[in-house]
Amino acid sequence: MTDVLNAIVLLANFVLVPGLAYGSQLALGALGVTLIYGILRFSNLAHGETMSFGAMVTILVTWGLQAGGINFHPLPTALLALPFGIVGAVALCLIVDRLVYRYYRQQRSTSSIYLIVSIGVMLITGGLIRFIIGPGDRKITDGERFIIKARTFKEMTGLNEGLAIKTTQGVTVIAAFLVVGFVFWFLNRTRTGKAMRAYSDNEDLALLSGINPERVVMIAWIMTGALATIAGTLYGLDKSFKPFTYMQLLLPIFAAAIVGGVGNPIGAIVGGFVVAFSELIITFAYRKVLMYLLPDGMAPEGMIQLLSTDYKFAVSFVILVIVLLVKPTGIFSGKSL
Amino acid sequence: MTYLAGEMMTGGYGGVDILHECSIGVDRGQIAVVVGPNGAGKSTAMKAVFGMLGLRAGRVMLDGEDISSLKPQERVLKGMGFVPQNQNVFTSMTVEENLEMGAFIRRDDISQTMQQIYTLFPVLYEKRRQPAGELSGGQRQQVAVGRALMTQPQVLMLDEPTAGVSPIVMDELFDRIIEVAKTGIAVLMVEQNARQALEIADRGFVLVQGRNAYTDSGAALLANPEVRKAFLGG
Amino acid sequence: MTQTTSQTSSQATHNPVAPASQSRRNILLFGMMALLLCFVGVVQSWNVTFSLLNMCLISAIMALGLNIQWGYAGLFNVGVMGFAALGGLAGVLVSEAPVSAAWAAGGVGIVGGLIAGLATILAGLAVWRRTHRRTGMRGRSRYWLTGLTVLVGYTVMRMIIDPAVSAIEAIDPARAGFLGGAGMPIIFSWAVGGIFAASVAWVVGRISLGLRSDYLAIATLGISEIIIYFLKFEDWLTRGVKNVAGLSRPVPYEVDLNKSAQFQDFAASLGLSVVDASSLVVKISYAILFTLVLLVILWLCETALRSPWGRMMRAIRDNETAASAMGKNVTSRHLQVFVLGSAVVGIAGAMLTTLDGQFTPTSYQPLRFTFLIWVMVIIGGSGNNWGAVLGGFLIWFFWIEAEPMGLWAMDALTSGMPDGHWLREHLLDSAAHTRLMTMGLVLLLVLRFSPRGLIPEVKR
Incomplete structure (x- = not known):
């Protein structure tokens, strides 16, 4: 019996808890991608850099706060700085939209043109970030490190395996829950949110109804900037901040958005968790779990790992490929918000 | 004076005129129907009245006011x-x-x-x-x-409201539209089902190649042998 | 500056430039490019010029490959890096001598594993299709059955391949630790690289073409990252991050030339030191080979573009709906063009590894191998082969020369600040990142103000 409990705790510690945190980060990222797709009708390849930019501003402000002796104990100080990061990323999005995307909107350009343009924006933003904060690794976590330490858990339960929950993981899941709740409330309950859904559903009819497209686009960018900053900062807190990693996050984020159905917010959330858990389940080494579950002497020799962690990004790709082969519209067949 | 009137409208897409001095209009509480063969410019005329198409000549009047330069959204605000x-x-x-x-x-x-x-x-x-x-x-x-x-709104414009619905549903829709007109709203609509539409119409416009061919009350058009022969299938 | 470019572009769209004046303009543009290279030769050294030229030639071929995809057909390939890396892999697999000990230790296992892998894919597909057709099975059971088949097959493959991999990687890890190659002249790898890239492109294209256009973008972005990870971590095939250095060459080695009395006389007759002359001769030999390849590909591209096939491609690009209504199979045409373009990129990738003389998986960065190529095509003029070539030359030239320029500019800009001032230090340190920004900025400016590029597509 304790063996089964040990196995469960082991899985919870290495799959469930990190999966919830990583899934939340991906879900928030995919939500931003889906919003822009739903309103502006293109896949925003610059989204990873927007996340990185917001996180960077947050870090800079965090350093300032820390230097000023302000903290948010036991929570990470970065949470106090988060609003500044959001303002920074929103400003970036709005400026870029005004200088770059608005022109192509007026030209009624095809989505391929938007795609190249977003590459240009990605390169500039990426360069700007590296220019300001450098390409190196930044650790920003402070405050209490753990909600539950592995050792405390072991002492409490008397099990062999410990369950550790980092503060950042807890913060990530709670923040994601609140943010997603707010986004859905906004889209489904407020006049402006409904107008965004209407615009996403049928642009011409929305115009006929007197919905101002520029305002809808502006709000979409504001939400995207905010979501990207929150996702980027949470990811940076959980792992560490490194500009390079955010471009790599594009693949899992897009996989998440496409799995759920691009343009569909619920799909983005579900997709985020599907991708995160697939990644962890496939790259987890099951040897120890099996040692607990199987009778003595039948314990496996190898790691029993489906795929080495080196290939965790391949998991997103495989998921993407399966979705494209089996159901290209995604689980929730999304087109509009 | 007609409440809503597109007067002598000329215009089209990409430099090619589809409408040629075309006039349509409707009064409050009335139903006006625009009919005609395919490609006669019926929908284009509607779009022109609603400001979704630039006019080269002619104007659109609403309650005595020239609204030709207004955008569709602004026309929504005008009722x-x-x-x-x-x-x-x-x-x-x-x-x-x-x-x-x-x-x-x-x-x-x-x-x-x-x-x-x-x-x-x-x-x-x-x-x-x-x-x-x-x-x-x-x-x-x-x-x-x-x-x-x-x-x-004071004016309701409908572009082929019965396209693709069964005859029973069509009759029901027409009943509803009559009710709408009874509340004092001016109803201007384009219809494929010319005969049924003219039956409920106070005024009818028959367009051919972007021009007014016949304009009369619905009943008079239905009675007109030329109109019957050419557009209503005998 | 931006104002004038915008005017030229709008003129070009309104009254098409007469062919004669257009070709005069093109000759002028290429002439200026040649002058730039000569300028470097005079100011820096001719050795630098030919190093630049060789890379320019390879870049031009890569740009041609992308131009086939984007310019001819409007396909969005964001995975140029992966296809170039596959070409590089071909360089290793063709030219390296086979490591017989490694083959003996794990050859059977590897081959068996690969067969098992292939069988798994086929079995998975078969189960997926059969369950649908025969039993009309839908929903969950169908997914589970296919998933189970793949899982079992995959496990079998891993059981065969894993011991073989460890056995191979244990053989002389400092120098080998991999299977080696076919031991053939490296020049064959150029064709093989094309085939590698084409095969992967075929699979990716089959999956993602015919769906929304940005799915191809995401899919290529993904596959290129995965290819790089594969090359980095599959040591049995590529030695991974240990790199494969000292690849054989299609041209003579400097050391051999230096030793030859004949060559020493030749160098003396030119008034050059032997070392300079030998390195120059090697580079020129490469340049000749690369130019030949470029000319052949360019000729093929031009012929294709003028042929009915090229006309059809443009028709499909400009109006997909109309083309498919006329009975053109848009998806299979797209697949064709995607595979061809990727093959050209693969060829260039193999040439690059040949020129480098080594294969370093970590050197493949998306900025350098994907986005830079995009900038080349857009600036040169998408849809125009000559434009792609010019873009390849020009952008590579500035890519290399921009860093010293940027550093110099930063230095000049901050010269007023005292040495060691934090901002000055920071700006000097960050000068390298200005490249990233510059590329993005150039891309956006060209797209906005001169979207047809330096040598616009000819409307036929």
């Missing part, structure tokens, strides 16, 4: 409602949300108007929590008309 032929509902939104979006430009309390629409189209009240995309063709058209009525 005009438009129901496009295709994609005229927000498919992913509920019926109620569709109506709410119809009233987007209004800042006052819309519950009264919504109640009126539900009275006019009782089936919409039953289905108010369902996405409009899940409704039948006839019900969708009712949503589309209801959406346009949410601004409490």
